[in-house]
Amino acid sequence: MAEGRHRLGAAARSGRTDDKPVAAAAAYVIILGVHTNWIHLVWAMMAAASLTLGVVHLVVWFKQRSQHANLIFFALASSVAVFSGFELAIVGAQTPAEHALWLRWAHVPIAAIVVLIVVFIRLYFGVGRLWLAWAAVGFRLLTVLLNFSTGVNINFQEVTTLQHSRFLGEVVSSPIGTLNAWQVVAQVANLLLVAFVVDASVALWRLGDPVSRRRAVVVGGGIVACVVLVVGFALLILSGAVRAPTIMTPGFFVVVAAVGYELSWDLFVAQRTATQLRQSQAELQSSGERFRAVVEAAPNAMLLVDAQGQISLANAQAESLFGLSRDVLVASTVDRLVPKSVRLSHEAYRRGFTAEWRPRAMGLGCDTHALRSDGSQVPVEVFLTPMSGAVPSMILVSIIDISARRLNERRAATQRDEIAHLSRVAMLGELSGSLAHELNQPLAAILSNAEAAQRLLARDPPQIQTVTEILADIVASDRRAGAVIERLRSMLRKEDVKHALLDLNHVAEESLRLMHSDLLDRRVSVDTSFAQNLPPVSGDRVQLQQVMLNLLINGCDAVAGRGREARLHVSSRVTERGGVAIAVSDNGDGIAPQDIERIFEAFVTSKPHGIGLGLSICRSIIEAHGGRLWASNNASRGAALEFELPAEPTEKRA
Amino acid sequence: MTEPSATVYVVDDEPDMRKALERLLGAAGFSVQSFPSPEQFLALHDDTLPGCIVLDLALPGLNGLELQQALQAQGSALPIVFLTGRGDIAASVRAMKLGAADFLTKPVDAETLIAAVDAALERNREKRADRSETLLVASRLASLTARERDVFDLIAQGRLNKQIAAEFGTVEQTIKFHRANLMRKLGVRTVADLVRLAERAGTGKPQSD
Numbered sequence: 001m002a003e004g005r006h007r008l009g010a011a012a013r014s015g016r017t018d019d020k021p022v023a024a025a026a027a028y029v030i031i032l033g034v035h036t037n038w039i040h041l042v043w044a045m046m047a048a049a050s051l052t053l054g055v056v057h058l059v060v061w062f063k064q065r066s067q068h069a070n071l072i073f074f075a076l077a078s079s080v081a082v083f084s085g086f087e088l089a090i091v092g093a094q095t096p097a098e099h100a101l102w103l104r105w106a107h108v109p110i111a112a113i114v115v116l117i118v119v120f121i122r123l124y125f126g127v128g129r130l131w132l133a134w135a136a137v138g139f140r141l142l143t144v145l146l147n148f149s150t151g152v153n154i155n156f157q158e159v160t161t162l163q164h165s166r167f168l169g170e171v172v173s174s175p176i177g178t179l180n181a182w183q184v185v186a187q188v189a190n191l192l193l194v195a196f197v198v199d200a201s202v203a204l205w206r207l208g209d210p211v212s213r214r215r216a217v218v219v220g221g222g223i224v225a226c227v228v229l230v231v232g233f234a235l236l237i238l239s240g241a242v243r244a245p246t247i248m249t250p251g252f253f254v255v256v257a258a259v260g261y262e263l264s265w266d267l268f269v270a271q272r273t274a275t276q277l278r279q280s281q282a283e284l285q286s287s288g289e290r291f292r293a294v295v296e297a298a299p300n301a302m303l304l305v306d307a308q309g310q311i312s313l314a315n316a317q318a319e320s321l322f323g324l325s326r327d328v329l330v331a332s333t334v335d336r337l338v339p340k341s342v343r344l345s346h347e348a349y350r351r352g353f354t355a356e357w358r359p360r361a362m363g364l365g366c367d368t369h370a371l372r373s374d375g376s377q378v379p380v381e382v383f384l385t386p387m388s389g390a391v392p393s394m395i396l397v398s399i400i401d402i403s404a405r406r407l408n409e410r411r412a413a414t415q416r417d418e419i420a421h422l423s424r425v426a427m428l429g430e431l432s433g434s435l436a437h438e439l440n441q442p443l444a445a446i447l448s449n450a451e452a453a454q455r456l457l458a459r460d461p462p463q464i465q466t467v468t469e470i471l472a473d474i475v476a477s478d479r480r481a482g483a484v485i486e487r488l489r490s491m492l493r494k495e496d497v498k499h500a501l502l503d504l505n506h507v508a509e510e511s512l513r514l515m516h517s518d519l520l521d522r523r524v525s526v527d528t529s530f531a532q533n534l535p536p537v538s539g540d541r542v543q544l545q546q547v548m549l550n551l552l553i554n555g556c557d558a559v560a561g562r563g564r565e566a567r568l569h570v571s572s573r574v575t576e577r578g579g580v581a582i583a584v585s586d587n588g589d590g591i592a593p594q595d596i597e598r599i600f601e602a603f604v605t606s607k608p609h610g611i612g613l614g615l616s617i618c619r620s621i622i623e624a625h626g627g628r629l630w631a632s633n634n635a636s637r638g639a640a641l642e643f644e645l646p647a648e649p650t651e652k653r654a
Numbered sequence: 655m656t657e658p659s660a661t662v663y664v665v666d667d668e669p670d671m672r673k674a675l676e677r678l679l680g681a682a683g684f685s686v687q688s689f690p691s692p693e694q695f696l697a698l699h700d701d702t703l704p705g706c707i708v709l710d711l712a713l714p715g716l717n718g719l720e721l722q723q724a725l726q727a728q729g730s731a732l733p734i735v736f737l738t739g740r741g742d743i744a745a746s747v748r749a750m751k752l753g754a755a756d757f758l759t760k761p762v763d764a765e766t767l768i769a770a771v772d773a774a775l776e777r778n779r780e781k782r783a784d785r786s787e788t789l790l791v792a793s794r795l796a797s798l799t800a801r802e803r804d805v806f807d808l809i810a811q812g813r814l815n816k817q818i819a820a821e822f823g824t825v826e827q828t829i830k831f832h833r834a835n836l837m838r839k840l841g842v843r844t845v846a847d848l849v850r851l852a853e854r855a856g857t858g859k860p861q862s863d
Contacts, residue, residue: 433740436739436740440739440740440761441668441670441739442670443760443761444671444674444739444761444762445668445673445674445761446674447674447761447763448671448674448764448767449673449677449678451763452678452764453677454764455678455681455682456677456681466677470674470677473670473673473674476670477670480670520712520717523717525714
């Protein structure tokens with residue numbers, strides 16, 4: 001310890017020889033580094049720690065120039081390091097003059113520390129009264145001014161003697177002398193600083209969030225506590241109440257440590273945020289990849305489209321459906337993919353979709369087609385799903401190629417029509433006798449009329465008047481025969497289904513005419529009650545006539561055992577649903593309840609020679625017309641078969 | 655025997671056909687009356703007049719065969735020429751069994767139809783003549799006394815006077831007397847004529863033993 005004291009004194013002496021006190025203090029610090037006594041070691045460590053912290057934040061500031069708090073912290077920490085050098089000089093002073101000089105110059109780093117604290121608080125807290133800040137800074141600068149212009153420094157008017165005492169096993173100097181009256185300005189400056197920090201901390205605390213509160217406690221509380229302690233201790237020493245060296249560096253170091261901790265906390269938080277950001281970015285990316293994988297794996301063509309119709313994602317199925325590569329698809333809008341004929345309406349439709357944002361199928365009720373790159377069109381089903389939460393708004397478009405389904409539907413329809421035709425031919429076979437009779441009747445009338453005419457013309461004088469009437473009748477009969485042939489031919493012909501507007505009463509009447517002879521033969525009497533002014537239905541005349549004939553034959557079979565009582569009632573009506581229904585009611589034995597649906601199954605028949613296709617064909621014909629065919633038992637006797645077809649909407653009839 | 659002129663009744667539900675037949679038969683010189691249904695024909699025709707029927711087989715309500723049966727039940731003498739739209743063999747056999755005059759298939763040519771109608775009218779004439787002779791015989795038979803009628807029956811069966819007298823327990827001379835009387839009343843001169851008359855009257859019963 002003795003060597004330590006001696007060396008300290010030697011160092012102090014050598015330091016005093018230097019004319020520039022600041023440079024001397026710095027040199028002192030460096031020389032101190034090699035001593036092992038406690039004060040020098042601790043002070044040097046604090047100075048080094050402050051400088052290290054400061055440099056770390058200087059580097060942070062270099063990386064992020066906007067982080068002024070780090071730069072200020074660097075300045076603060078450097079000031080504290082410098083001050084610790086001055087303080088070592090003060091406590092090691094050998095003469096009152098030396099002490100006074102070091103103390104005077106020590107006020108420069110103190111002022112720097114105060115100003116930097118104020119600026120840091122303002123910058124870092126973002127709160128605090130500005131006038132308090134200016135006042136604290138102003139009074140501190142005034143203190144520095146008075147420090148150099150009055151007494152030996154702001155604290156002492158003069159230092160008469162130095163008292164040496166032991167502190168931490170080392171001999172330190174404490175000044176004894178008259179106090180400078182202007183010292184009160186320094187105290188005001190200290191009070192203003194404390195007031196500013198307290199005020200700013202309270203304001204920060206009141207923000208209420210945990211980070212602000214922690215900052216208010218750690219930084220604000222740390223600064224206030226240290227300033228109060230340091231100033232209080234200094235005042236006690238200066239007033240002579242306590243004989244001890246003024247020791248301020250540990251207090252300032254606490255401030256540096258508190259602020260440094262807080263800034264490091266920020267660094268830590270920033271680091272954590274960065275990690276989280278990276279993680280969430282990675283997650284986002286992987287979820288994006290998952291989304292892409294799902295879209296790619298989807299069995300349908302899929303497109304991701306924005307509100308303007310711009311495609312941003314397409315899968316392999318979309319490439320093959322549209323015959324366009326992914327790059328071309330992504331560079332286009334969806335309008336390119338719809339047939340030219342509907343392009344304009346499609347744009348309007350797209351705007352309508354973005355106006356009402358919900359999943360839906362596209363082109364409901366009508367056929368939707370996709371335009372391929374080769375100009376051909378593919379029937380498709382399109383479903384649109386808005387992507388919730390996506391910015392900007394995106395629509396996931398799912399397109400299903402339904403050409404295979406359409407083809408199957410067409411095949412089924414063709415098959416149905418072929419079977420209908422076959423069963424029609426078979427049915428006409430059953431009716432052939434009757435039909436021959438229908439044809440025979442007018443031919444017979446023509447022959448008789450013609451021969452009557454020959455005889456009348458052979459008379460003298462020829463009966464021209466009657467012959468004229470006869471010729472008119474012949475023409476009418478011939479037309480009638482022609483009509484029968486035409487009806488037969490159209491029933492026998494295998495033609496494409498032709499839809500036309502039909503009056504079902506007319507269809508029923510025509511069928512009854514075709515059945516006329518058969519009904520006579522079978523001794524079945526028919527009465528009719530047709531509703532007048534039926535709305536027209538859209539349908540194929542031949543197929544509907546086939547249904548009608550089938551129902552009539554079916555009715556005749558049902559009443560076959562009734563002898564003279566055999567009767568059919570054919571009626572038409574407008575249904576509650578606005579459709580048109582035709583019923584063929586018989587007075588036979590009715591249908592067993594368990595068979596009321598079975599009779600419409602194929603190959604179910606009650607006739608010994610029937611193949612059981614009639615009613616099942618009828619049902620498929622009626623269903624293909626959008627209607628229904630059903631059977632029911634009458635309340636009184638027998639059963640009724642009735643079919644209903646939707647009426648053609650009025651606006652379409654025009 | 656002077657007959658009132660014959661009428662051809664046409665019964666067909668098809669107006670065209672009915673009119674055509676009416677014209678054709680009219681042009682062929684027949685007097686024609688037509689009816690759209692068997693019911694109207696039954697209600698309106700005069701059974702006592704000579705004529706024949708040209709009848710469509712397939713008719714609503716009562717059909718041709720049923721009309722034929724109804725007329726037969728009434729003992730009508732009107733022969734029927736059936737017309738049918740198709741060669742329905744079963745129906746034609748039934749019609750012919752019931753005594754139809756002819757069964758023609760439409761379209762029928764004028765010659766065939768007129769020939770059939772002529773034949774039917776001839777048949778009607780014969781039938782009517784036949785019927786009037788039968789009526790005459792019946793009235794003559796009615797003029798015989800009960801014993802004369804018994805003797806007539808036995809003579810018609812081929813019995814000899816002696817056998818008849820034995821049956822009645824009388825003498826041959828009495829039978830000869832009755833025989834002369836009844837032959838005078840009936841207007842026959844020979845036994846052969848008497849037997850023929852008995853046959854026409856339907857009274858000639860073959861001997862069972």
